[in-house]
Amino acid sequence: MKKNNIVLVGGGSTWTPGILKAMTTHLDQFALNRVVLYDINSDRQAVIGQFAEILFQEEAPNVEVIYTTDKAVAYNDVDFVFCQMRTGGFDMREQDEKVPLSLGVIGQETCGPGGFAYGLRSIRDMVEMVQDVRRLSPNAWILNYTNPAAIVALALDKLFPDDTRILNICDQPVNLMRSYAKLIDRDVNTLEPEYFGLNHFGWFTAIYDENGVDVATEIKDIVKNGGFRPVDAEQRDQSWLDTYAMVEDMLNDFPDYLPNTYLQYYLYPDYKLSTLDPNYTRTDEVRKGREQKVFGECKRIVENGTARDSSVVHNDAHGDMMVEVAASIANNLRKTYIVIVRNDGIVSNLDDDVMIEVAASLGKNGPHPYAVGNIDTFYKALIENQHGFEKLTVEAYLEGSYTKALQALTLNRTVVDAKKARKVLDKLIEANKGYWPALN
């Protein structure tokens, strides 16, 4: 098996220790020669980088570990880029959530105006990353997890249409699959999904077990009676438990398919707004929770010189998926993953340029998506509206267009009212000075 050189962009991310741990436990599936962590923030990078050195020294001493803030080191001779950057960090995530909430609109990092603001920040850094990687490692696979993945995917598809080695992925479908599997007491690896939609905006239409039986109805019947929880509920903050509980409402209203949890913001914007605190949002929860825990634990491990006693830095759906996706490509395993690809007829009654999220076989030539066919009016209309929002967001960025930005926000189901959209847009422009292009 080929030993891969990989770089983690956003090496100082809160998710990095879990991903590194997953790498050390998947070496038989995804062999490693060199792991580079790259971040623009040297302080964050140093903490996680020193942890990485200890982890690999203990678990895989033959793998070279480097942490750096130098792109030339990071992107040189790479086989796989795992990208998970957050332009503007948690300070700007806080603005994405609190600015809309201050004006009575949903504040969420990937949905609605928050996702719009984050998208306009992410595009610039993501484009730069692709250009840098391609200069130094023309054949590297770029596996992107950076959010808002829907907007990032659309922008990269528009700007690098011939680059067939960029793949955008979200871990939420896998996390939902793991949660369903627990609900019906099955091994998730025996289940095969059918899925369509946009990122953070899709539905499972079927889930087949190893005998070809669709178990979606069994899952829906349990969820509709309440008590749906994430597989890793004991590690979750209350807001995530509330989010999973909303799947029951969605299914009772729209029983056709199992919905992605993020649809709650688009289907029940008034109710969700009434539950959100403009002064204490998910960013506050993450900073007090995951960020402190991860950085505190990495510092403790560095002081003690061992990671062997650590239960905080563990595998999770996110890390496992990132490594398993890379393994499926590197070793041509052609396993099924839900990924984001250009539609090009997969959903027959949607435009070709929509970046859809769909199940695909993943091998050395990339994703081969499974055909979906025609989708029903309700789903088609929801997706086309949301795609309009995403497309106009990308065009607003590329053209520096205030009008397109206003159109995008007005289309979004969490906003709708154009006067509200204008107020939110103007306040977001102020908050994002230095990150966004000028919008005229």
Ligand SMILES: NC(=O)c1ccc[n+]([C@@H]2O[C@H](COP(=O)([O-])OP(=O)(O)OC[C@H]3O[C@@H](n4cnc5c(N)ncnc54)[C@H](O)[C@@H]3O)[C@@H](O)[C@H]2O)c1
């Ligand atoms: N696709 C998914 O399903 C999924 C799942 C989890 C996280 N994510 C995404 O992963 C990213 C990291 O999330 P987090 O909560 O750990 O955030 P974080 O702020 O802890 O980590 C992001 C890191 O990226 C760094 N960074 C910012 N700009 C950079 C650039 N231009 N180049 C290199 N590094 C840069 C920051 O300094 C920071 O250390 C976010 O985009 C998040 O939305 C996606």
Ligand SMILES: O=P(O)(O)OC[C@H]1O[C@H](O[C@H]2[C@H](O)[C@@H](O)[C@@H](O)O[C@@H]2CO)[C@H](O)[C@@H](O)[C@@H]1O
């Ligand atoms: O609010 P955060 O920062 O905790 O999470 C935002 C991310 O939420 C989803 O990711 C899940 C993931 O699906 C699951 O496997 C587990 O690792 O928890 C994550 C969240 O806690 C979403 O898919 C991502 O896009 C978000 O970045």
Ligand SMILES: [Mn+2]
């Ligand atoms: Mn996601």
